[in-house]
Amino acid sequence: MIEKALEKATDTKACVVKEGAINSIVELFGKYFKEAKSAIVICDVRTYAAAGERVEELLKSSGITVLKFVLEPDGKTFHADYFYVDQVREAVKSAATGGKMPVPISVGSGVINDLTKRAAGELKIEYLSVATAASVDGYSSFGAALRSPEGAKQTYACPAPKVIIADLDVMRTAPKWMAASGYADLLSKVPAGADWILAYELGASTWHDSAWHTVQDGLKDAIGDPEGVALGETKALTKFVEGLMLGGFAMQDMQSSRPASGAEHLFSHLLEMRNHTYKGEIVPHGIQVGVFTLFMSRVYEEILKYDYSKLDVEKCLENFLTLGEAEEKGAQAFAGTLFPMLGVETVRAKFVDKETTRRRLEDFRTRWAEIRERLAKQLVPSKEIKRMLEVVGAPTSPEQIGSTVEATLLDAHKTIYMRDRYMALDFLALTGQLDEFANKALAAV
Numbered sequence: 001m002i003e004k005a006l007e008k009a010t011d012t013k014a015c016v017v018k019e020g021a022i023n024s025i026v027e028l029f030g031k032y033f034k035e036a037k038s039a040i041v042i043c044d045v046r047t048y049a050a051a052g053e054r055v056e057e058l059l060k061s062s063g064i065t066v067l068k069f070v071l072e073p074d075g076k077t078f079h080a081d082y083f084y085v086d087q088v089r090e091a092v093k094s095a096a097t098g099g100k101m102p103v104p105i106s107v108g109s110g111v112i113n114d115l116t117k118r119a120a121g122e123l124k125i126e127y128l129s130v131a132t133a134a135s136v137d138g139y140s141s142f143g144a145a146l147r148s149p150e151g152a153k154q155t156y157a158c159p160a161p162k163v164i165i166a167d168l169d170v171m172r173t174a175p176k177w178m179a180a181s182g183y184a185d186l187l188s189k190v191p192a193g194a195d196w197i198l199a200y201e202l203g204a205s206t207w208h209d210s211a212w213h214t215v216q217d218g219l220k221d222a223i224g225d226p227e228g229v230a231l232g233e234t235k236a237l238t239k240f241v242e243g244l245m246l247g248g249f250a251m252q253d254m255q256s257s258r259p260a261s262g263a264e265h266l267f268s269h270l271l272e273m274r275n276h277t278y279k280g281e282i283v284p285h286g287i288q289v290g291v292f293t294l295f296m297s298r299v300y301e302e303i304l305k306y307d308y309s310k311l312d313v314e315k316c317l318e319n320f321l322t323l324g325e326a327e328e329k330g331a332q333a334f335a336g337t338l339f340p341m342l343g344v345e346t347v348r349a350k351f352v353d354k355e356t357t358r359r360r361l362e363d364f365r366t367r368w369a370e371i372r373e374r375l376a377k378q379l380v381p382s383k384e385i386k387r388m389l390e391v392v393g394a395p396t397s398p399e400q401i402g403s404t405v406e407a408t409l410l411d412a413h414k415t416i417y418m419r420d421r422y423m424a425l426d427f428l429a430l431t432g433q434l435d436e437f438a439n440k441a442l443a444a445v
Contacts, residue, residue, distance in 0.1 A: 291400070
């Protein structure tokens, strides 16, 4: 699957996932950075000990000049704040010799990878990523999720790494919560896929076949052994990490995050926009996503229970908002935030008129039986989703990450105004079932 996906990826040319993968760095560096004579390892004190020192030794032994830049060298915990991008960028520039910059080598998990990714993107140079934890699908995706200088989390455009090395031996040494976070992120591709199906069947989304198959063809297998993932068993860990990488490759292929995220990710983004913490700590993205993956799985079970072949289209259209009304709602959703126009821009991007909405609903009603079958095939029972999360040690309720049922209900409405991506929650707002199904999903045990 990896090799096939790489054929469609726009930025990444090689990805090695196996035990001892780090030993291939000299060969990969020579093949994909042929003109380079120097490199700079971007790491922190922990990731330098886990893999950075080995990377440095291997490349030096092959004749490559290697420098290193250690973020927070005193060991202080840090996050994906933009000023670290400035530090990385300046470190790379200052290491240039003869007018040529060194190849940045990110040695770390999601934060260090995103900082390096953005810095390399700003410098318009390619970089190599050594993944030290199975914590995110962002290694292989374009774009970096960073906290802006103004203090808001957002995604900045930049290319994915040219080469990715994921050494399973190194990943096993990472804290257990990191694999739990990555597993929850991978699990989210189940309801995210359902969101894409629903949007497409309603005529509210385009379809990208190769991106769909890259993510979904091996997904059930990749998430199928949470016990093995928790124990770090080779077969389970390999499939799981490959699954994470495939999500990013699909995003490169489609140039969109649609193949790898749905409404469950937007709940996490809303928490991040509010600088949400729990017990004084930032809750990892994948951990948040896992909670709302379970929530959306339960929402979909309510959708599957309902007979939409009997949908009252005219009653639904009573909930239709004109462009002006929708813009007002969008403005209210993010009033007082650093992104006051986000909701308005989202509304304008995905607005369709009343007659188009009527046709979509009538067509959906007529074809509900086949649509339901397709959704049911995509989904995993929510009880199984909950069990999987618990096995890897991931939270399953809003309270376990410091949120509440009440906040989740409010956010279910706000997600509609966050992205130009149609989801189940958009549909339920139109049918008037959003609050009912969300409450049932949150009350489920």
